[in-house]
Amino acid sequence: APLKPLQFIKLPVGSIQPEGWLRKYLELQRDGLTGHLGEISAWLEKNDNAWLTAGGQHGWEEVPYWLKGYGNLAYILNDPKMIAETKVWLEGVFKSVQPDGYFGPVNERDGRRELWANMIMLWCMQSYYEYSGDQRVIDLMTNYFKWQLTVDDSKFLRDYWENSRGGDNLWSVYWLYNITGDSFLLELAEKIHRCTADWTVDSRLPNWHNVNVAQCFREPATYYMLSGDSAHLAASYNVHALIRRCFGQVPGGMFGADENARMGCIDPRQGTETCGFVEEMASDELMMRITGDPMWAEQCENVAFNSYPAAVMPDFRALRYITSPNQVLSDAQNHNPGIDNGGPFLAMNPFSSRCCQHNHAQGWPYYTEHLVMATPDNGLVAALYGACQVKAKVGNGKEIVLKETTHYPFEETIAFTVDTKENVNFPF
Incomplete structure (x- = not known):
């Protein structure tokens, strides 16, 4: 394959159910600033927001920064109200797609369309696809990346933030390639690296x-x-x-x-x-x-x-x-x-x-998603430690439930229990 395989493969969001203090932390986020930021943040005001309305007067990195953590928190906690709120914003993104593939608020500088805020929103889209399987995510990303490939290098990733952070765009291209196998994505990957800060x-x-x-x-x-x-x-x-x-x-x-x-x-x-x-x-x-x-x-x-x-x-x-x-x-x-x-x-x-008011939201949800991951040999790895239950397919495709019991990092004892309906062999 053109891409080297990942050593650890993240499970779909929601596969890991945190327990103990980590779940309490996530619930505090839900009940605190992350869950209620829309009530106090000027940047999440829906009226005239360019992420929801074409030509809106405000809309940049703040919405996707917040949604990146808020949405994943919603999926992990399986919170219907939060999931519905997440979909409101994502539907706005789907509606914003232009004929050439560009999406989101149109922020231009010197004839260049701004790319940084969209890099964050692409990560929100990936999590939503993991949760829902919505084909519109694949279509949006495919068409957007086709548009990116048409942009001349002299106008691509030129502004400060996007030039520094092109790696986020690159990761999303890999994510899509691993689903569709479209060869143009590898050409775009080369272009992104070439145009990103060194x-x-x-x-x-x-x-x-x-x-x-x-x-x-x-x-x-x-x-x-x-x-x-x-x-x-x-x-x-x-x-x-x-x-x-x-x-x-x-x-x-x-x-x-x-x-x-x-x-x-x-x-x-x-x-x-x-x-x-x-x-x-x-x-x-x-x-x-x-x-x-x-x-x-x-x-x-x-x-x-x-x-x-x-x-x-x-x-x-x-x-x-x-x-x-x-x-x-x-x-x-x-x-x-x-x-x-x-x-x-x-x-x-x-x-x-x-x-930070918006971007802080990703910390613990993303941490939770990386507690246990899959390995290329159809096994699992407990990469970060925390009390949780994990549903996953291992070995020859048999589903198991892995339970991790611990008060880590407050103690260093960790117990793993595997619940399976039949005998199964897998690396752990």
Whole structure:
């Protein structure tokens, strides 16, 4: 096959039912900011929203950022009200498709259509397809990617965010290719890598923005699945190590870049955005799937358990924009230039920033989806630890229920029970 196989394969959303503290966390998200953000976020206001109405006056990354976590939370908890709300937004996306294949709000700069917000929405679409099997997702993505292939390189992935984060687009192309096998998608994959910022450099990154580094270091490893060049895989390991060698000699798995990493600002008072935490977790989960390397599970757990919880209130009703390992202040003062970004960014605030306010939602749902994954030899792997029940087909296609019982990370005892109607052999 043209693409190298994933070492671990994510099960369809909803296959894993979390239990214990993790389920409680997800329920707190549902009852807190994630589940009720539409009631307070100006960016989720439905009236004149360009994600729902052609020509709407507002609509960019905020809706898909939120929906990425909200929708998956809905599917995992099988919450009818949340699923219905998710469909409202997705139906708006389906209705927005243009004859040339482009979808979503039409945001143009210098004659170029903006691509970044659509990258996020494509991930929402993939989760919806896993849940529903709706063929419209495949049609939308196929036509959109055909349009992308027609865009001249000089106008493709040129703006700052989309240029940095083209790897998210690349991953979606692979996802579709593994379903349809359409050969044009591999040509598009080459184009995306060619036009994306170069994250293969040894020491000088394209930029030092905390979310970009956390999100984009995986792009070369993603491209490695097509190129087969081990240097691309090594580049992702290098960027991950470089940012921590220079700015990350602190507990919690992250690095100091409070908006951007700056020379000399290396002590534990420097922080990271909440967006940075959840994007690092997502990158670690993808790197784990690409490589099978348990290092990425360790890294994901480090951020999930030791950094991300400090960025949100225990009831998930407020969050902080910037959180640092040694943070003794939680106020609404401007701490620039101590932190890079000027503003009241150390305070817990349900309205905190148009990005993190929405993007925080993906953290625990995505973590839950990666607790147990399939392996190419028709087995299962418990990749991240957490109490759960998993329905999956293993071996020669027999369905089992795997139950994982644990209070991890508060204790290190983990018990697995396999429930099967008949004898079955499978790697675990």
